[in-house]
Amino acid sequence: MILLVSELNAGKLRPSAREIVTAARALSAIGDEIHALLLGPGAAAAATEMAGYVSHVHFCEDAGYEPFKADVWTAAVAKTAADLGAKAVILSASRSGLSYAPRVAIRLGAGLLEDVIEVESDGATVGAKRFTYLSRVTESIRSLGLPVVISVKVNILSPADPAAGAGQVATIALPIDEAANRVEVLSQAKASTGGVSLDEASIVVTGGRGMGGSEGFTKLIEPLAGCVGAAVGATRAVVDAGWRPYSDQVGQTGKSVAPNVYIAIGVSGAVQHLSGMNRSKTIVAINKDKDAPIFKVADYGVVGDLNDVVPELIKLLKL
Amino acid sequence: MKICTVLKQVPDAEASIRTSGSGVDLAGVTFVMDGMDEYGVEEAIRLREAGHTAEIFTLALGPRRFEEAIRTSLAIGCDRAIHIETDEALDVITQARVLADAVKKEGADLVFVGGKEADWDSSALGPALAEALGWTHLDWTTKFVLTGTTIEATHDTDAGNETVKLSLPAVITTQQGLNEPRYPTLPNIMKAKRKELRKATLADYAAHAPLTKIASEAIQVKARLNKILSGEGPETAKQLITLLRDEAKVI
Amino acid sequence: MNFDLSPEQKEMQRMARQFAAERIIPNAAKWDREESYPAEFVKEAADLGLLNITIPEEYGGLGLGLVEEVLIGEELGYACMGFDTIILASDLAIVPIKIAGNDEQKKRFFPLLHTGLGAFCLSEADNGSDAGALKTRAEFAGDDVVLNGTKMWITNGGVAALYVVFARMETEHKHTGTVAIVVPADVPGISHNKLHGKMGQRCSYTAEMIFENVRVPRANILGEPGDGFKIAMKTLDRTRITVAAGSVGVARRALEESVKYAKTRHAFNQPIANFQAIQFKLADIKMGLDTSRLQTLYAAWLVDNNRSHGQASAIAKCRASDVAFAAAGEAIQIHGGYGYMNDFPVEKLLRDVKLNQIYEGTNEIQRVVIARSLLK
Numbered sequence: 001m002i003l004l005v006s007e008l009n010a011g012k013l014r015p016s017a018r019e020i021v022t023a024a025r026a027l028s029a030i031g032d033e034i035h036a037l038l039l040g041p042g043a044a045a046a047a048t049e050m051a052g053y054v055s056h057v058h059f060c061e062d063a064g065y066e067p068f069k070a071d072v073w074t075a076a077v078a079k080t081a082a083d084l085g086a087k088a089v090i091l092s093a094s095r096s097g098l099s100y101a102p103r104v105a106i107r108l109g110a111g112l113l114e115d116v117i118e119v120e121s122d123g124a125t126v127g128a129k130r131f132t133y134l135s136r137v138t139e140s141i142r143s144l145g146l147p148v149v150i151s152v153k154v155n156i157l158s159p160a161d162p163a164a165g166a167g168q169v170a171t172i173a174l175p176i177d178e179a180a181n182r183v184e185v186l187s188q189a190k191a192s193t194g195g196v197s198l199d200e201a202s203i204v205v206t207g208g209r210g211m212g213g214s215e216g217f218t219k220l221i222e223p224l225a226g227c228v229g230a231a232v233g234a235t236r237a238v239v240d241a242g243w244r245p246y247s248d249q250v251g252q253t254g255k256s257v258a259p260n261v262y263i264a265i266g267v268s269g270a271v272q273h274l275s276g277m278n279r280s281k282t283i284v285a286i287n288k289d290k291d292a293p294i295f296k297v298a299d300y301g302v303v304g305d306l307n308d309v310v311p312e313l314i315k316l317l318k319l
Numbered sequence: 320m321k322i323c324t325v326l327k328q329v330p331d332a333e334a335s336i337r338t339s340g341s342g343v344d345l346a347g348v349t350f351v352m353d354g355m356d357e358y359g360v361e362e363a364i365r366l367r368e369a370g371h372t373a374e375i376f377t378l379a380l381g382p383r384r385f386e387e388a389i390r391t392s393l394a395i396g397c398d399r400a401i402h403i404e405t406d407e408a409l410d411v412i413t414q415a416r417v418l419a420d421a422v423k424k425e426g427a428d429l430v431f432v433g434g435k436e437a438d439w440d441s442s443a444l445g446p447a448l449a450e451a452l453g454w455t456h457l458d459w460t461t462k463f464v465l466t467g468t469t470i471e472a473t474h475d476t477d478a479g480n481e482t483v484k485l486s487l488p489a490v491i492t493t494q495q496g497l498n499e500p501r502y503p504t505l506p507n508i509m510k511a512k513r514k515e516l517r518k519a520t521l522a523d524y525a526a527h528a529p530l531t532k533i534a535s536e537a538i539q540v541k542a543r544l545n546k547i548l549s550g551e552g553p554e555t556a557k558q559l560i561t562l563l564r565d566e567a568k569v570i
Numbered sequence: 571m572n573f574d575l576s577p578e579q580k581e582m583q584r585m586a587r588q589f590a591a592e593r594i595i596p597n598a599a600k601w602d603r604e605e606s607y608p609a610e611f612v613k614e615a616a617d618l619g620l621l622n623i624t625i626p627e628e629y630g631g632l633g634l635g636l637v638e639e640v641l642i643g644e645e646l647g648y649a650c651m652g653f654d655t656i657i658l659a660s661d662l663a664i665v666p667i668k669i670a671g672n673d674e675q676k677k678r679f680f681p682l683l684h685t686g687l688g689a690f691c692l693s694e695a696d697n698g699s700d701a702g703a704l705k706t707r708a709e710f711a712g713d714d715v716v717l718n719g720t721k722m723w724i725t726n727g728g729v730a731a732l733y734v735v736f737a738r739m740e741t742e743h744k745h746t747g748t749v750a751i752v753v754p755a756d757v758p759g760i761s762h763n764k765l766h767g768k769m770g771q772r773c774s775y776t777a778e779m780i781f782e783n784v785r786v787p788r789a790n791i792l793g794e795p796g797d798g799f800k801i802a803m804k805t806l807d808r809t810r811i812t813v814a815a816g817s818v819g820v821a822r823r824a825l826e827e828s829v830k831y832a833k834t835r836h837a838f839n840q841p842i843a844n845f846q847a848i849q850f851k852l853a854d855i856k857m858g859l860d861t862s863r864l865q866t867l868y869a870a871w872l873v874d875n876n877r878s879h880g881q882a883s884a885i886a887k888c889r890a891s892d893v894a895f896a897a898a899g900e901a902i903q904i905h906g907g908y909g910y911m912n913d914f915p916v917e918k919l920l921r922d923v924k925l926n927q928i929y930e931g932t933n934e935i936q937r938v939v940i941a942r943s944l945l946k
């Protein structure tokens with residue numbers, strides 16, 4: 001059987017929950033029985049929704065699973081996987097997922113297939129594809145046996161359709177081991193992406209050094225993002241200059257995104273930045289330097305002054 | 320206190336990556352210390368400068384060429400280094416187990432690991448190493464303060480960032496924003512010559528069977544339309560919107 | 571034979587390259603445009619230990635050799651030849667003290683160069699290559715010596731902590747009558763005029779130095795009175811190797827910029843790198859680059875191993891600067907119209923490296939040196 005761990009966001013299933021169902025179904029050689037585990041407040045309600053996609057849903061509403069703590073999640077997921085005899089544990093490669101998947105793998109003695117974009121199985125092993133070398137290379141990787149722990153890159157696989165019949169839903173007792181609860185959260189701050197999470201946004205508008213300062217973001221990037229319901233991203237140069245918080249950063253040292261549309265404004269396109277966005281389905285670049293490397297990966301490029309082009313875009317989109 | 324900085328040597332980000340046969344061909348590529356690891360080395364040195372009495376050692380697992388990155392860490396200020404030399408491309412989980420054994424043998428209270436490797440694009444080593452040691456970890460750390468054995472740190476999360484408190488021992492994965500890594504100075508480069516760089520092999524540590532293997536590698540190509548518009552701002556803006564609406568059908 | 575650098579040498583090269591890429595390259599065009607001396611960045615380089623690396627360890631220096639200096643010089647020259655000149659011209663003050671100074675003088679003067687720049691005052695308005703025709707006078711007055719005269723085109727003149735000044739003594743024969751005197755910058759009577767309007771290397775501080783009744787102890791004379799010309803020539807025999815190193819850096823920059831441009835610039839529906847006319851230029855630059863680097867390292871190695879090096883250093887300086895000048899010219903040609911504009915870095919390479927064919931002995935003088943050593 002395959003165990004999925006579906007993430008919640010404020011008590012609701014994240015869109016990635018259906019993407020990992022797609023991954024699980026691609027591994028039918030391992031088994032058709034797909035279980036999902038839901039942890040934290042809201043798990044009960046989300047479990048009913050999840051039951052439309054998998055054969056069994058286990059949920060635990062314990063408030064200790066929110067906010068996410070790697071130690072605590074590792075213990076719950078590894079125990080559930082071991083108890084159920086899971087041959088594969090699949091979760092989404094969000095920041096949280098990437099943080100505890102390796103720990104679960106160590107605990108289960110499992111191989112780790114990290115941040116994958118494709119999976120298949122012959123029943124005895126699992127093969128996967130993932131990006132390496134700053135997303136410039138696609139690597140084919142294979143487990144040498146089972147079980148495996150798989151983290152699936154967000155926004156790459158298409159979300160699964162509901163299954164024919166509804167699965168069983170049951171609570172699962174996973175009390176938090178206080179000895180394992182070693183990190184105390186003192187405070188949390190939300191990213192300034194206008195309510196749209198960078199990882200899951202279908203449109204991302206990113207500003208680079210060419211914005212000239214933080215006011216370039218408030219006057220141009222944020223209004224443009226607002227027009228199309230996009231998340232705001234930034235390059236390394238921008239966050240280094242303090243114009244935007246680090247959490248807005250897209251690239252090798254920031255987030256890796258693959259939205260439907262990625263609009264890069266005043267972004268030159270350094271390798272480190274491209275590695276975080278070059279899987280976007282459509283890439284738009286606006287830059288005054290016609291030789292900027294960003295144009296090489298762009299589907300649509302505008303060579304021109306962003307101070308002329310962007311206000312015009314905002315005006316047209318508001319019509 | 321003992322601080323361990325784990326590091327890798329990776330192709331320079333500017334280096335162009337080629338493949339030959341079914342794998343990446345790194346011949347002729349310039350290698351550097353992984354930029355993410357530099358933050359850990361810098362943070363360890365800063366802890367000592369801030370008054371913590373600490374021995375700082377570098378730990379690296381990889382081929383002979385890693386020596387250069389290791390020497391850089393010694394020139395920046397680490398006291399000694401252990402290089403577990405191997406040409407095997409061990410999977411990250413197996414690497415973490417070997418390194419955990421080494422950390423236990425050397426004894427350490429705090430381990431810094433780069434947040435994401437620039438060659439394997441993996442952020443698993445830190446968490447896996449912590450698990451293999453039975454320690455807790457904190458990833459994507461942008462602010463780190465150590466008082467006695469208590470850490471107060473800020474790190475990035477899915478939703479934004481959070482400030483947390485934890486105790487040693489711990490594995491901290493580092494990233495940009497944590498600090499501004501320094502250059503090694505010429506005098507320190509010369510001093511590093513006399514520092515210990517101990518060579519070890521996998522046979523010196525507990526054996527672990529590999530769990531995954533790389534089957535093949537290929538350059539990622541995605542064909543782009545490369546439709547470039549130039550002209551007056553208002554006109555190109557109008558053309559762009561039309562293309563996005565009618566051709567790409569994305570807005 | 572062994573062409574490997576030591577781990578420390580590789581580390582220095584790596585650090586210098588990183589410093590050059592992150593601190594010099596992003597600012598070099600601005601310094602050039604504004605003709606501004608980058609004091610803050612010279613201090614950064616000094617803090618990293620990149621300045622005056624050949625001061626012996628027993629006098630508080632790093633005791634490194636010319637090979638190390640060549641490795642660093644190539645990286646600095648790659649980023650900005652003018653910046654390289656600031657750092658390496660300081661050697662022109664170290665070498666005379668090293669080769670002719672006594673222990674007391676080394677103890678007294680080297681500490682001034684731990685973080686400060688040195689300058690070498692030989693050229694005058696009416697003489698450059700003909701170093702024997704000096705007009706600056708040194709007169710003895712009791713235990714002191716008094717300097718009067720004006721020096722021209724002095725690199726680091728006005729920003730240095732210490733000057734090595736060459737002057738003629740009264741009534742003596744031209745070359746044998748010269749004296750080398752160390753003059754700390756704070757001695758009264760020294761003034762300077764910054765020279766403006768240089769074609770290239772515009773960030774390096776070049777001045778006319780005026781010495782007016784500058785009085786220093788006789789104990790500041792290097793070697794014996796009359797040794798001055800010999801000291802100057804011996805110094806240049808070594809330091810011109812650093813000019814070669816900077817030239818190698820410039821040639822490498824010209825090549826890398828050209829390769830990058832040739833691969834991306836399209837003409838007739840293909841990258842211009844596909845054309846043999848371009849390929850041959852690249853191949854020629856590469857041949858010049860590699861051979862001049864080898865000669866430069868060889869000459870430096872001879873110095874570090876106390877071998878005779880006059881001819882080898884002349885070959886290195888002349889060859890590397892000629893190669894670099896040609897490489898910069900071809901880089902502009904490959905860049906076409908863009909190469910002629912200062913939006914691209916290649917026109918600056920040409921302006922900068924022209925000086926490498928002139929200073930520390932013109933390339934004509936180098937040829938004379940080489941020919942003389944063949945015919946003697």
